[in-house]
Amino acid sequence: MAKKTLNDLGDLKGKKVLVRVDFNVPLDKKTGAVKNDRRIRAALPTIKHLLDAGASVIAMSHLGRPEKATPEERKNLTMDKVAAKFGELLAVPVTKAASDVVGPAVTAAAAALKPGGVLLLENLRFDPREQKNDPEFAAALAALGDAYVNDAFGTCQNDKDTSMVGLPANLKAAGKPRAIGLLVAKELEIIDGLMTEPKRPVLGIMGGAKVSDKIAFINTLLAKVDHLLIGGKMTYTFLKAQGVNVGATRVGDEEIEAAKPLLAHVGKKITLPVDYVAAKSDDLLQTQVCEGPIPAGFEGVDIGPKTIEHYKAQIKESATIIWNGPLGWFEQTAFARGTQYIAEAMAASAGVTVVGGGETAEAAEQFGFAEKMTHVSTGGGAFLAYVEGKKFQSLAQIDDK
Structure with missing residues (x-):
């Protein structure tokens, strides 16, 4: 542009x-x-x-x-x-x-x-x-x-x-x-580069809560990345869409419907966590690491230790990493390990590392890794929309060269 x-x-x-x-x-x-x-x-x-x-x-x-x-x-x-x-x-x-x-x-x-x-x-x-x-x-x-x-x-x-x-x-x-x-x-240069000729292999990391809010972004990434790692609350949307019991984790019907078309990519381009931290809904101090169904009365709050190690290995092997959405309830120290370790792995990467704004940027800064990323976007919704290919009227008003 x-x-x-x-x-x-x-x-x-x-x-x-x-x-x-x-x-x-x-x-x-x-x-x-x-x-x-x-x-x-x-x-x-x-x-x-x-x-x-x-x-x-x-x-x-x-x-x-x-x-x-x-x-x-x-x-x-x-x-x-x-x-x-x-x-x-x-x-x-x-x-x-x-x-x-x-x-x-x-x-x-x-x-x-x-x-x-x-x-x-x-x-x-x-x-x-x-x-x-x-x-x-x-x-x-x-x-x-x-x-x-x-x-x-x-x-x-x-x-x-x-x-x-x-x-x-x-x-x-x-x-x-x-x-x-x-x-x-700089934002436009970085994102345009990601969408045209990124260094490969390209890894996407997607977290946050709602699949429905990011469905267009996920589909855009799937067309560009070699692998897409899932974390955050949307993990449990995918699990429930597969028929896995997610305990007390709240997942709306509209989220399940949004995830269903993506299930065909699971195990291929899309990787789901193999384990996750679950906390008791009425006592967050009671936690356990789950593989498979989440027990009744517990809800998923973070990715588990096996998943963290697997995701870190994927980051190390990738030449370009795009991350949007925290991997767990990072505002709570007890449930911030997944997000923190992913940020740390990206900061240590020799590849191009791009953080997609919003809560993800806040997390990267909170853990002290923002300055070690190639780029931390200042726009959450704008980052998603621009990657999706939406045309901004604000930019249309700027004089062309």
């Missing part, structure tokens, strides 16, 4: 650049403090590039779901704490715009920006027009800057977001340049 990048924006001295970032970071529910700054750190190379080129930056992002939040929860969804963390990581003062996303105060703050200055707008979703691709909202945002950069891969699939689609479309009409940032360019 040959889209214009930062180097195609021309002379930026004295220009104000609107940068759509993905600062939708996890926050402490009580204090509103940023709990994980990975997405902010990922945007820094683009911001620094623009500032070094003599531009000023007007950054914008959504944060959480204020449309569904209580008044108290909404207070924690302002960008104040994010702006503070952004400035700390950037080592440049960041001005937080007024409480309104657009309006006279914001226009004045943007106009006052000097080269090298950074302004962060208020949470875009505080304005209900953000999720309606509203032309008036797009025009108000567009009036603030001279160019547009999309560096928010995690929201590229959101075709109804004004800041992702309507805003760059408005700038096109005004003849103002539009480009992708360094982060988005």
